[in-house]
Structures are given as C-alpha cells and as structure tokens.
Amino acid sequence: MLDLGGTAKKSDALAPVVESVCHFKEASMSDQPVERYEESELYRIRHSCAHVMAQAVVEMFPEAKYTIGPPIENGFYYDFDLPRTLTPEDLQAIEKRMRQIIAGKHAFIKKVVSAEEARLIFKDQPYKLELIDGLEKGSLDEYGNPLESKPDISIYQHDKFTDLCRGPHVEHTGQLRPDAVKLMNVAGAYWRGDEHNKMLQRIYATAWKNKPDLERYLQQLEEAKKRDHRKLGKDLEIFFFDDEVGPGLPLWQPNGGIMIEELERLAKEVEDKAGYFRVRTPNLCKEDLFLHSGHLPYYAESMYPPMEMEGVKYYVKPMNCPMHHKIFGSRPRSYRELPVRLAEYGTCYRYEKSGELFGLMRVRSMQMNDAHIYTSEELFEQEFMGVVALYRQYFDLFGIEKFVMRLSLHGKEGLGKKYIDNERLWIKTEDMVRSAMKNGGVPFVEAANEAAFYGPKIDVQIWSAIGREFTLATNQVDFAQPARFNLSYVSKEGSEETPLCIHRAPLSTHERMIGFLIEHYAGSFPVWLAPEQVRIIPITDGHHEYALRLEKQLRQAGVRASADLGAERMNAKIRQAQLMKTPYMLVVGDQEVANEAVSLRCRDGSRQDGMPVGEFAARVQERIKSRSSQL
RNA sequence: GCCAACGUAGCUCAGCCGGCAGAGCAGCCGCUUCGUAAGCGGCGGGUCGCGAGUUCAAUUCUCGCCGUUGGCUCCA
Numbered sequence: 182m183l184d185l186g187g188t189a190k191k192s193d194a195l196a197p198v199v200e201s202v203c204h205f206k207e208a209s210m211s212d213q214p215v216e217r218y219e220e221s222e223l224y225r226i227r228h229s230c231a232h233v234m235a236q237a238v239v240e241m242f243p244e245a246k247y248t249i250g251p252p253i254e255n256g257f258y259y260d261f262d263l264p265r266t267l268t269p270e271d272l273q274a275i276e277k278r279m280r281q282i283i284a285g286k287h288a289f290i291k292k293v294v295s296a297e298e299a300r301l302i303f304k305d306q307p308y309k310l311e312l313i314d315g316l317e318k319g320s321l322d323e324y325g326n327p328l329e330s331k332p333d334i335s336i337y338q339h340d341k342f343t344d345l346c347r348g349p350h351v352e353h354t355g356q357l358r359p360d361a362v363k364l365m366n367v368a369g370a371y372w373r374g375d376e377h378n379k380m381l382q383r384i385y386a387t388a389w390k391n392k393p394d395l396e397r398y399l400q401q402l403e404e405a406k407k408r409d410h411r412k413l414g415k416d417l418e419i420f421f422f423d424d425e426v427g428p429g430l431p432l433w434q435p436n437g438g439i440m441i442e443e444l445e446r447l448a449k450e451v452e453d454k455a456g457y458f459r460v461r462t463p464n465l466c467k468e469d470l471f472l473h474s475g476h477l478p479y480y481a482e483s484m485y486p487p488m489e490m491e492g493v494k495y496y497v498k499p500m501n502c503p504m505h506h507k508i509f510g511s512r513p514r515s516y517r518e519l520p521v522r523l524a525e526y527g528t529c530y531r532y533e534k535s536g537e538l539f540g541l542m543r544v545r546s547m548q549m550n551d552a553h554i555y556t557s558e559e560l561f562e563q564e565f566m567g568v569v570a571l572y573r574q575y576f577d578l579f580g581i582e583k584f585v586m587r588l589s590l591h592g593k594e595g596l597g598k599k600y601i602d603n604e605r606l607w608i609k610t611e612d613m614v615r616s617a618m619k620n621g622g623v624p625f626v627e628a629a630n631e632a633a634f635y636g637p638k639i640d641v642q643i644w645s646a647i648g649r650e651f652t653l654a655t656n657q658v659d660f661a662q663p664a665r666f667n668l669s670y671v672s673k674e675g676s677e678e679t680p681l682c683i684h685r686a687p688l689s690t691h692e693r694m695i696g697f698l699i700e701h702y703a704g705s706f707p708v709w710l711a712p713e714q715v716r717i718i719p720i721t722d723g724h725h726e727y728a729l730r731l732e733k734q735l736r737q738a739g740v741r742a743s744a745d746l747g748a749e750r751m752n753a754k755i756r757q758a759q760l761m762k763t764p765y766m767l768v769v770g771d772q773e774v775a776n777e778a779v780s781l782r783c784r785d786g787s788r789q790d791g792m793p794v795g796e797f798a799a800r801v802q803e804r805i806k807s808r809s810s811q812l
Numbered sequence: 813g814c815c816a817a818c819g820u821a822g823c824u825c826a827g828c829c830g831g832c833a834g835a836g837c838a839g840c841c842g843c844u845u846c847g848u849a850a851g852c853g854g855c856g857g858g859u860c861g862c863g864a865g866u867u868c869a870a871u872u873c874u875c876g877c878c879g880u881u882g883g884c885u886c887c888a
Contacts (some may be wrong), residue, residue, distance in 0.1 A: 258883095266816070368883030369815025376885045380815055383883070411881095415823080424861080424879060480888060534813050535879090537886065599888070634888055652887090721845040748844085749851085756849035770847060782848055790847095 218252075222351075223390065227252035229289060229339075229350045230279070230362050230388040231259050236342035237278040238263075238384070241271070247344070248308040248372060248381060254648075255398060256387035260370055262308065263382050272364045272384070279362060286355035287340040291348060293333045302336065302343060308372065309345050361389040363399070405646045410699035411540040417704050417761060419695070419712070420541060429538045429545030431692060436712035439741070440698075441548075441691050443710050445526055447578075447808070448550050448688055451571065457524040457552055462504035464528055468494040474503040475665060483531050501527035502659075502684060505553040506666040509680075514670040516557060519680065520564050524552035526691075541696030542651055550688035555668065555680040561658075562617040565683060568656045569623055572641060572687045575654075578808060581701060584653065585626055585642045588614060592630030600634050601661045610658050610681075611637045633684075635661035646700040653697060657684040705762045705784060708804040708812065715742035715801065716758040717779075720751050720770035727774045731767065731794065740801050759784060764812055765801065783812040 218224050231250035234257075239245050242263050250259030294302070296317040303309035316334050337346045339354060351357060365385040372378035389395040406412065414420050419437040426432060433441060449459070468487060471477040476484075480499065487494040498504070505523045514521065528548050537543055556564045576584070591600045591607045600607065614637050618625050625639065632638060638657035644650055659682040663669075669677045688694050698706070708714055715735055719728040728744035735742035745754045751768060758766045767779040772791070779797050781789040804811060 269817085366882055367816060370884045371814080374884075376814070380884075382815075385883075422880090428879070476888080483886090483888075531887090534886065536813065536815095536884080538880095543887085647882095718848085720847060723845075750844085750846055751848070752846085753850050754848095759849050766848080768848060772847085780848075786848090788848070 227257040227388045231257040237275045258385045260381040260383045267367045280359040283354045283357045283359045288353040289350040290338045360392040361395045408646045408703040410696040413704040439712040457522040465497045497530045499531045520556035522554045541692045544692045547690040554683040566621045568685045587640045588627045589631035591632045635659045654687045707810045709808045715765045716763045717744040717767045718754045
C-alpha cells in the first residue's frame, strides 16, 4: 500500500527547510556550518513582531485569549481565541497599531519567574495556564511535546504587554522595521493542533530585516503564483476539474495525455531494463480482499463506499498492493526467481477529505508508478538501493535538486495502533534501511512517527511552488503484509520463507508528478515531454503548402509538430507559440521554401536562420531520444 | 471534516449604498499577405455557482447547498 498522500504542511521553524535540503551533488555538505534559524536575527525579529501583534490584538479585544505565536519560515503567526471572527479590515487596523507600537522603541525585558508567579500574571489566560502546567509538571513545550529537561519559566515584557515566552527577542522594538512587517491572512487552527480542541484564529504574517527584503519576498510570492501548476495547467491546457465530474477528479486534456504517455514510456523503458514485469489488475474487487489485507475497516474512511451486486460488496481500489500480492502468491515461488518485481501504473481512488484536495497534488483519482518487489532478506539491501538508484536516475533526468530523502520511522506510542505491534521487527527493518542508505552514501534525514503501518520507508519530500511540502516518491519496506497473505518462497534449504515486500513509486503518481513537473519547469518542458514540440509558422498563405509538408515530414519522424495556418500575422503566431511554451518554432517564408530550410526560433528567443530541414529534424530527434534538457 | 475568503462571458477581471450586466483577450466573419512576442474592422456570447427567503424589484441583502482558495486536521 503506497501512500503518496504526503505532508501538506508548511514547514515550520522547528524544521527549517533550508537546512535539511539535500543535494546529491553536494553529498558531503556537513562541513558547511549553517546558522541555526533559532539563533538568527530574523528569528528574534519575527518572534518580537509576534509579541507586538499580540499586544495590538489584545488591545483591540480586551477579552482575547492569546496562545502561542512562534516564528516560522518567512515570518510568524499567533493563535488567538477571540470573541468574533477577524475581518480583513481588522488586519489593517492591527497592522497600523503594530507600527505605532514599534515606533515606541519599547524594550523587551526578560524575567524568570516561578510557576506560581506565572499563574498569577496569566490568571485570565487559560491557554497560558495550560502552557505553564505543561512547563512545570510534564516538561512539555508549547506544542505539547516532551522536553528533555525541565525548563525555566520566563516572561517577556514590552510596553504594556507581557507574554509567556522563552525568547529570544530583539532588545527593543526600535530594532524592528515597521515597513518590513505585513499581516498576510487569517486561518483557523486547532489549539495544540488537535482537531478535538477548539479552533482558534491564526494570523499569519511575514517579517524581514528591512523593506527591500519584504518586497523581495512578496515579489517571490508573485513569481511563485505564476508557476503554480493550477494556473499553468489551465493556461497550457494540460488538465482541469469539472464540477459535474467531481472534486479531486482531474480531466486530462490532450496535452496532459501526451505527458502521461511520455512518463509511462519512460517508466517502462527503465523498469524493463531493471527487471520488472508489468502486470494489470482490476480497478475494483470484493470486500474480502481488503478485509484480508487489513485495510478494512481501518482504511474505510479513505475509500469510496462499497457498491453491492448480488449481495456482494465491491470496493474501488485505493491501492494496488493486495492484488499484486495475489499475483505473487498465484503459484509456488523459488528463491531462484527472487526478487520478483511486479509493476503497474495502477489507477486508484481515495476519498481524501474535501479540505485536503489541492490541484493535481492531492487528488481522489490517481495513477501510481507502482511496483511491489518481493525479496529475501539477503537480497534486500541490494534491491532497496536499486530502487534508490532509480530515484536518482529520474531526479537527474529532471534536474530535481531541491528535495529531502526522509527515513520515516515508527513511533513507540503507536505500536499496536498506528503500527504493526512488533518492535523487534521495526527496529530490525529500520536498521536495514538506515544502513543501506549509509552504505550507499545517500544523504537522508530521519523522522519518527512517519512510517507506514507495515514498515519504515524512505520518502522523497519536495515543495510546491507556493511552498507546500509533499511526498513525491516513496520507497517502503513491508514486513507485515506478505505474511498476512501467506506469501512464501522455498529457500535453498527447502524451507518455506516469507519474503519482504518493497512498495515503491519513484515517479509518484501521474497527478502529483505532472503537477510537480509543471512547477519545476514553469511549463517549459524538455522537448521529449513537451506536448507540442514544433510549431511551424508560415509567413504568408503562399507558404502554407510548404508548412504542411514540413508538418507531415516531422510527424513521420516521430516529432509532435503542427502548422499554424491561421490568418494572423507571423508575429501573433510566434506569440501564441511562445505563450504555449512550445520548444521550437519554425518560421518559413520564401527563403526557406527556396532552400528546403527552416528559420528556427527556440522558445528561449534564440534563432538560427537557414537551417536545412534534415538538420533540424535530426536535432529534434536526438533531443527526444536522449530526453535532453537542451533545446 | 473544521475556520475564513471567494464564485460575473472560454480566460482575466470591473460592476459604490438593491433598479432586468460591462471591458480586454479568446471565438466567429471580413479585410490585410506581413520576416521572429499581439495588424484593422465587425459580429456572436452571460439562468451573474445552485436553491430558497426578504423586497414593488436581488448579480447586489439573508439562509442553505455545491465548488475553489488560504490555513488547520488527516495522509493509515
């Protein structure tokens, strides 16, 4: 069962993205000391701004209950329990008041207090009292996570505002720039991140050292919007959603269809060479299979409800693995044939909650670059790293550099609930993965409590244009399901052994992969992936015949080319092709017709006049064949 | 699912306090035959997301639903 659900969370200050991003090419990056965000000036600025904002809010709503307000990437937030919903006008008023407070040059004064003193100070602030309890009794931090040692209880005071806080802060508000802070939006957020708790109002803000930095950041946000796959997907006619079809159910237009075909072609080529067998399994099956696998009733919430025929319930599959297990188990297996690698671009359906949908990145219907590898323990490391090598091959091909490989581990508390209750096997397989990664020299970070329920995994985390984090690809070890399905092979010694299963999806799902690639390339796809590779632009209609001949010739050479026979002027046609980010434009007029040539314009604006048709065709074919990123 | 904002022509958007809707681009039809990012003119196109309610009158106000977006939760 591959989960590409990913984490749709903006990374917070406790896990700064920048520090943990790995680049394969810089595998030994440890010699570069990175300033910890928590110790940086920006952190102090943002933390201090949060206090100033809280003061402004409390002044506006004397009955406000304030909770926590940490710095995050690019800014900070603060959560409040307020008597009414905040409006955009409120934000303006708060921002205005913040500027006044900042201008007051109030000092931030730290004081260490006893729990009793703290309780007295915050006697009207129930959330603060809860935090104080946590600090005192349970040694919990503000998120409710255990701390290693019992911390001091400290308060920070500036102007007329006091907050429970461990700091650090700037010395006084004069060190903050009133024109470098901007309140961004209001969002709901559960107290302590628990959906059973009260929903608070969170104000997000961004804060910088100075105005140019703020402006640069806002500019970046604008740029990010331009490469947002939802916008480009519409503009480039790749996919769309339709109300009548349903949320999270993308419709692929011809351009998207081409990209899907290209990705599948790539996967097949690579997997054929790597010894995978392609299988095909149905999109739905009887309830029995998912009862057997253990996904029902536990996973039912994420599955479309069953349909019943002749008294039998059928489910649309949310994952392919149980069916692949059936194929592995369809006959006795020998150790000689291991590893068995079964691959399928399987179509799955998952009922993601409505609020969790996000363009192509989080959908309800998906096609996974799925495969299940059944292997012995001896062959595990080699096989697992073979999969990691596949990732690297793909990521090199796409030039994907910003990502993190994350070893997702079990959490002790979850054993028997979230995770298969066998700590020995957990630790064993986690060690197997860890040492495989280390032996392979692949950088990775570790994260507790992120594993699949049947085993640890390596997730590849990427970020969307607007900064949301997702699991793009995943490589999971499964020490539980093969036994559930009584899968076995006969060992050299003649004994029956249970194989390990590796679930992997290096090319993610078509949906998430293409969503990601749209943003990664900002729509300017490499030639092999570009829906339209060549646009032929005749200068006058006297050149239409030649343009059509070129079109035919190129298509027969396996190039996606089309001639633009519209009545617009050449300049307009070029503009249209540029907007569609078509890699090559061939302008043809009298000179080209006379010489059996083309005037090549690439989408980067470069030009090469008088190129013989044969030369151009050979160039495109070479780019396609090698999947080059060059034009 | 939860909190909030938004939903006007294919697209991007305008439409102050209620008086039966407008632009640019795209499309179609002409004219133009042009050398590397928008030639000119004309025409067509909207149950103002859907359903109720208030009102003499609702795109505009209220409620419900659907969808999208920003977050939260979830991601087994």
